[in-house]
Amino acid sequence: MSQPGFAVSFVAGGVAGASVDLILFPLDTIKTRLQSPQGFKKAGGFRGIYAGVPSTAIGSFPNAAVFFLTYEYVKWFLHTASSSCWMPTQHMLAASAGEVVACLIRVPSEVVKQRAQVSASSRTFQIFSNILHEEGIQGLYRGYKSTVLREIPFSLVQFPLWEYLKALWSWRQDHAVDSWQSAVCGAFAGGFAAVITTPLDVAKTRIMLAKAGSSTAGGKVLSALQGVWRSQGPTGLFAGVLPRAASISLGGFIFLGAYEQAHSMLSRVHRKSR
Template sequence: MEKREFTASLVAGGCAGMCVDLTLFPLDTIKTRLQSQQGFTKAGGFRGIYAGVPSAAIGSFPNAAAFFVTYESTKSMLGAHGALSAPHMAPVTHMLGASLGEVVACLIRVPTEVVKQRTQASLSSNTYQVLLATLREEVGRHHNPSILQYLFFHSLHMFHACVCIQTVCVWCVFPNTYLVFVQGVRGLYRGYKSTVLREIPFSLVQFPLWEYLKTQWSWRQGHTLYSWQAAVCGAFAGGIAAFVTTPLDVAKTRIMLAKAGTSTASGNIPLVLLDVWKTRGLTGLFSGSIPRVTSISLGGFIFLGAYEKVRRTLL
């Protein structure tokens, strides 16, 4: 993969991510509240549907950029030579590229998603307050409460003051407070496994289907697709992938919203799905599917259409 292609994928992916996340944020809030354990109304209903948007805005660009750089690099590397370079093996290449892309992107996506969803489901708190509460909750499970308050807030003030200083310097000067902060960060990665296990099946459906639809449409009309046509393909692929992976999304949402120390917070997806099945049945497993499919279909149109447009412009 050439440097120019790398840069184009990086910038195009980041721009596409910001466009789709900020445009469709209200639908995402409604979906999160429908899937929350406390129920739609108690989680806020239709009130404050932009709660948590700062977290989404911060994570959108690097998250999508990381995904597309990994996706395009994997496609380029695997498709250059060897058994996977054959045309009939293209879907396998797309699946591998999408899977690796999700694993990398989720390292950025999960912390912002945890804060965003907790803010969406708790109207009484803003993004900053939810971040503090998430860190404090996880730290409290590993440290003596009598010294926790001092260490936590001391580390927080230190973090704000030294946000531009490299991590190694912070650790050398404040080793104890740094350790407490790291313990708290674990809470931000709750749901990482469930998110990856949801996103990989989603991408295994969406991206090979998107590439296939583009190839077929291009072949039928005899020339490369316009950006809006690639966007239409993205809408269909995204909608189908969204529906079949809704149960995994329900499990991921419940795990992220769960309080530390509960059985749900352990991240056991089969147990969470079994609990949903017992309490709410098939309806519960597919709760939020309508806003999810609607959101991701529109998202696929905006996200993949914007990506194609920006990438082609840069190339």
């Protein structure tokens, strides 16, 4: 892939990420409140389901743009023949690298967003200011490790499965998949990955919502999971699994389909302008 190709991936990824995050924001709010330690009703129930949306609006484009830029670059850097048995490993490494870099942008946005979602009466900027005042920059990155530990396993499942399903579908019809077909593959891959990584998502939510100075705020994923297990049992580890799976499955459809469509359109525009 040439350098202009990386620019196309950057813009296409940003457009896709912003689209899916804003469209599915209410489902994300419901999922966060289901996972909140104070319970769904006390966290706001169905009220103010767009609380925290400014944080998402600001962070979505650069987060997804950086992810796909890194993902496509690492795939290019590790390029092997399409028939190689190492192709899934290439996709796994590319997705993992993309998540590590993207989380530098995603985590501060996620911390502010989730605290706004369980405290709908507080404004997003007020929450952002309070975090900086009480915890400093470090507070904005609380849960970075748990987010990476959630996103990497998720991507290790989602992206190789997405690429495999696209390749299989392409082979069956003897031509490259269309953007809507890529979207269908993305929906299945995302929903499957969402279900099996829900416990890690619960741990990440608890760490981000914990009060400063508490044991959970220390950011240890295993401790957070043990706390959930002791207080709620195995069902607590899968709190919010249905809205999470639904939103990510639908999100995978929109996100990866929109990425393919935007990438195709931008590539055609670039070729015509040369």
